[in-house]
Amino acid sequence: MDVTIQPFRESDAPKLYAAVRESIAEVQPWMPWCHDQYSEADAISWIELASRGRAEKTMFEFAIFSAEALIGACGINHINLNDRVANLGYWVRSSRTGRGAATEAVKQLISWGFDNTEFNRIEIVAAVENVPSQRVAEKVGAVREGILRMRTMTGNGPSDAVMYSVVRPDLEESK
Template identity: 50%
Template structure:
């Protein structure tokens, strides 16, 4: 399942165990900006945590329960991650998530990665729907969803748990027909 798609100077590829130090470095530089939205992004995060997560992702990919991708720049440098998880085979849907290291934000990288992962998903799985569940105050993530043409579906009350507090989330979706129909970004 090797994928290395190039678009606007970024590429996505399945994570490798050898990415552990790069993942750790990117998370370490991004804690201040990301910890509010990503409960796992804390100052206690270690290379060992990254390695454990990468090993788990190989297993998830083999089981078809998640497909996480590294986002890399033209020089191969690690920029962040984008992927699908919480795969529901019965309803053929999954969650789509993304993050970009702080030193690389504001350049459209997340939006391009979402486009690539979405295209990969609908070309390589039988999933029909991707959901983007975004905390109501996460303006950067909301802009990404809107930039790629994800369809806003409403507010899901207490949908997320951030810092142990129930948090409302905006629900966006991208369905297979959107990509085939050429919505914005596809």
């Protein structure tokens, strides 16, 4: 699958809205921002927030595209500059899951993160019940470190989560 990531643009709002609306049943259990009343105004607000976050270097959010279609999003957030660590999250619209798009986007984002920041560690945190997200983390070579109690908020409230990480030396060793 031909997948690219690029920073969100204002013109992506209708495409983002459509992708989220299509995917509510599958994404909502894992991501509290995804809800039944999700609107185009929510998509616009998210893109504005992502733009400010990029300018302030507090978050780096990307649209995932395949053949000109917006098929999801991925981003680096929860940035801790003192410890040079950040979180990486992702989702792919329901009609495009299971084809490797998330894996390819996450690989690109990890490379982007280490090439464009001073991070030494990028974490992927997935609810213990979110097996597809765990598979993506494993496919990109992230190391499973353990289960953290009550670590993440899901659409159903607090949840235990599996912690994965990629550290800068991991990438240097694989070259």
